[in-house]
């Protein structure tokens with residue numbers, strides 16, 4: 001589709017830049033380190049690896065937070081990541097907390113988006129519980145591809161103190177992850193939010209990440225018109241329109257909530 005890969009020199013530069021960013025964020029906040037959710041997916045695994053390079057293993061605390069819909073494979077991969085990186089981690093089940101929420105408000109029971117987002121928000125509460133208690137920053141794991149189309153839960157996995165890989169497209173996440181030594185089976189894993197059963201990112205968004213990345217680079221973040229993008233990438237207009245709609249509809253997730261302008 002379009003080749004977004006970094007050169008070898010750029011990869012090393014990028015690695016230094018992102019580890020430097022994590023260190024600066026922690027120093028500027030006077031934090032003693034960072035905490036992040038480990039899902040067994042590539043985004044959190046890459047972020048955790050960079051954080052260990054930046055802060056040392058003692059500086060990083062992982063949270064493995066299984067829900068009813070989490071696969072055992074992903075949760076055991078998440079623990080393997082923590083063990084390989086030699087960071088401290090806790091395993092805390094989120095489902096009892098989500099069940100308590102649904103006992104308090106049973107109307108949402110069975111609404112898979114509302115309940116799925118509640119799972120992501122319970123994880124955010126746990127991240128901040130640890131962050132407050134241990135004077136750590138919460139590291140986000142979102143990349144540019146997800147952020148641009150709002151493919152994250154507002155105040156769920158979006159509730160973080162900084163986004164170390166927030167400027168990388170998904171293809172670049174994969175490449176950098178390989179470069180820093182993330183195991184190949186995790187790099188190759190099908191991306192999933194695991195907010196409800198059988199969910200995959202590409203199925204829900206209606207396109208694969210290579211197509212999404214290419215449209216973002218050329219049209220949303222780049223200078224090409226819809227027509228030029230369709231010609232260059234050999235994609236149809238409807239696909240480009242879908243990306244633009246997701247981008248525009250999710251603007252509210254990337255900005256500070258507005259308040260009315262002060263009266264003169």
Ligand SMILES: Nc1ncnc2c1ncn2[C@@H]1O[C@H](COP(=O)(O)OP(=O)(O)OC[C@H]2O[C@@H]([n+]3cccc(C(=O)O)c3)[C@H](O)[C@@H]2O)[C@@H](O)[C@H]1O
Pocket residue numbers: 113117120146150151152153154156157192193194195201204249252
């Ligand atoms: N125009 C607007 N201006 C201001 N606020 C607006 C708004 N439109 C909606 N809202 C607010 O935003 C809410 C909807 O946003 P939100 O609660 O996020 O919900 P929503 O965007 O509907 O769902 C989250 C999406 O992100 C995906 N996700 C979530 C978590 C992780 C991952 C992953 O890849 O791991 C993916 C998930 O599968 C789903 O597709 C509304 O209920 C409303 O409160």
Ligand SMILES: Nc1ncnc2c1ncn2[C@@H]1O[C@H](COP(=O)(O)OP(=O)(O)OP(=O)(O)O)[C@@H](O)[C@H]1O
Pocket residue numbers: 036037038039040041042043044045063064065066067070123141146157190191192193194201
């Ligand atoms: N079961 C879980 N335990 C702990 N953290 C989780 C869990 N599920 C999701 N998260 C957090 O939410 C983030 C967003 O999930 P997302 O699926 O976008 O990333 P990923 O799983 O790391 O990578 P991929 O997108 O390739 O699946 C994760 O990176 C992780 O920090």
Ligand SMILES: [Mg+2]
Pocket residue numbers: 039041042191192193194
């Ligand atoms: Mg995932």
